[in-house]
Amino acid sequence: MTRIKGQLTTSDYLPIEEFNRLCDCLRKDKLYTWELYCRVAFCTALRASDVLTLRWSDILDTEELVKIEQKTKKTRSIPLNLSVREKLTELYDLLGRPDKKMPLIYNYQRKRVYSLEHINDLLKGFKRKYGLNIKHFSTHTFRKTFGRYVYEYCDRSAEALLYLNAILMHSSIAITKRYIGLEKDEINRIYGHISF
Template structure:
């Protein structure tokens, strides 16, 4: 299988929070948390602002599909944003996903940081979106209904495409062999 894989949601949450709390790389920690909780493509994720993240709901137009999408800012995101208000020296109006030089992260830089902090092959910025999808699927009993929702969220043509995208079919086939 080629392409990126998902990251365990709890592992990603822990790494993101640690990067924020320790001050090691708070902006990238926030990107991890926002990425796994909103399920956006990296190009859309990088365009978000602190102002948007402080709201309860935001509406964006996805760059790839040109479709409008409304997103809920959940408690996971609100919690980590609290660290940015509690004395970290950041400009709280502007783009949160910036380097120490103040420029918005490039996709290539995000991919390098993903490999640095998660230390595995097949990890990229896209892994955040896939982690969101796997979490939604697992939280909804691994049901076809969850796949229907995700297919709509991801703008996929079919549930079969969503299954393949999330690596679900590959996991199920592997389990067949392991459970003989």
């Protein structure tokens, strides 16, 4: 099922263990382009529309990705740590070292960038194929996974919410909490304590 223009869609975060398992499965199946997509979308916390505009020259041989976001028109400076840089270089090699001017996520057979709808359909297929533990899986999942990962990594602190609010450029902490699924989890936990 593809998204209808103007229709609200939902996506959930992928628990980090499931994210890592997805990347491992894609690697095992030699689906390097899609492993690359997942890793870049996660480690940059960029929206899919921005990931699809990235070129190899944007991410290789640099410690920082500078990107003007399409939606907000704001410039983001995203550090790429050594581990991320090594993984990106490894995937670059596995993909045959394409011209650095080429887009990261590119359909070489049809000579065009993949559409968001196509990627969402592929992700739904990966969900089924690999039995991923997620209800609503889409391109936006990786941005939410980043948010949830940071929150958990920082021991669920209020400070982590402040950092995420700045990174994701949300207008309020309440939006950030809802975005990474905290309100839903808190409400579910309340209902989970009801017993007869």
